[in-house]
Amino acid sequence: MTATVPYRPRTAGAPVTMKLEQVSRWFGNVVAVNDVSMTIGPGVTGLLGPNGAGKSTLIHLMSGFLPPSSGTVTIDGETTWHNESIYRRIGLVPEREAMYDGVSGWNFVLSNAKLHRLPDPQAAARRAIETVDMESAAGRDVGTYSKGMKQRIKMATALVHDPDVLLLDEPFNGMDPRQRLQLMDLMAELGRNGRVVLFSSHILEEVEQIAAGIEVMVAGRHAASGDFREIRRLMTERPHQYTIRSSDDRALAAALIADGSTAGVELGRRSGTEILNVQATDYNRFAHRLPVFARERGIRLYEVTPADESLEKVFSYLVSR
Structure with a gap:
């Protein structure tokens, strides 16, 4: 017993x-x-x-x-x-x-x-x-x-x-x-x-x-x-997607295209407002250089939003590795 x-x-x-x-x-x-x-x-x-x-x-x-x-x-x-x-x-x-x-x-x-x-x-x-x-x-x-x-x-x-x-x-x-x-x-x-x-x-x-x-x-x-954001930030080899709104999207796009931290920059529209869609391949460099570019050119940043921070994106990436 x-x-x-x-x-x-x-x-x-x-x-x-x-x-x-x-x-x-x-x-x-x-x-x-x-x-x-x-x-x-x-x-x-x-x-x-x-x-x-x-x-x-x-x-x-x-x-x-x-x-x-x-x-x-x-x-x-x-x-x-x-x-x-x-x-x-x-x-x-x-x-x-x-x-x-x-x-x-x-x-x-x-x-x-x-x-x-x-x-x-x-x-x-x-x-x-x-x-x-x-x-x-x-x-x-x-x-x-x-x-x-x-x-x-x-x-x-x-x-x-x-x-x-x-x-x-x-x-x-x-x-x-x-x-x-x-x-x-x-x-x-x-x-x-x-x-x-x-x-x-x-x-x-x-x-x-x-x-x-x-x-x-x-x-x-x-x-x-x-957490899902920390997991996402570890994946530096996969481009981070960002949506940006600024006072001069075209000038900012030109600066980002010339920089080595991005793989693609595209002008678009959302609800009638011009936006910038950015693929950042070097997260740390992009996070550092973006505000520098804006300050040097007198551009105001209204919005910088991760476009792919959902857990679904993270999970899909992990499964495909």
Whole structure:
């Protein structure tokens, strides 16, 4: 019989760090995750990548439900695999349902509270259900729930033991716009309270809207890390697209064409206003020289806007590398 691990409430304000060091996982000859290293701290982090990129496998490795073939996964130095006590610190919302249709939402969450041997499982279950706004439907069988309601009740089971780390695999699947916004607000609040909140997605706008940090997975590899603007700035070999409005676009265009920081300059119009579309191949030089050119020629800069800073552009570039 396995010894019961004492319940350890989360210490408010204590920093939490999840670390993956050279983690790989293969299934026979198939390599699902290849030599991934990353450090994830408190706040909301998005795990971005196309379907089949290895996101779900990575979350299973982080949660301790799958052993790495090589490398280590730790939370504050404790390994997640074969470490029963670490499950007190992790909440998991899997993509697959894995639910019992004939059980009520209340009993489903309460059972999880009891499995964690919480001091007051009923109070914990009630608090978790209130957190995800499912009080009115808690008495109904899970089989009667919509996809979005099932996602929320799974969220309640993941939160019932007040974990340090919350891992969510495609949590917005099946949710309507209102439910998505509610879940985004909840995740942001949990992150502000010091938890590590990591969620996977292949929907670019979801990650861009909520995640302070982004970890990009492509074909089982860790392709990039940071926020989407930081990732974009690292890609100096790909031209940066800018839209510029100034008091003399033609004079500014002539100066930029003569400079080595741009690959293309094109005069255009937007809503009846003349604009300048610029491809900057040397980001640092362009950022330095543009205001110099304007000052030397007495040109006023009204607008300098990155035209390709969306996460979709960043992601498309990473996939094509």
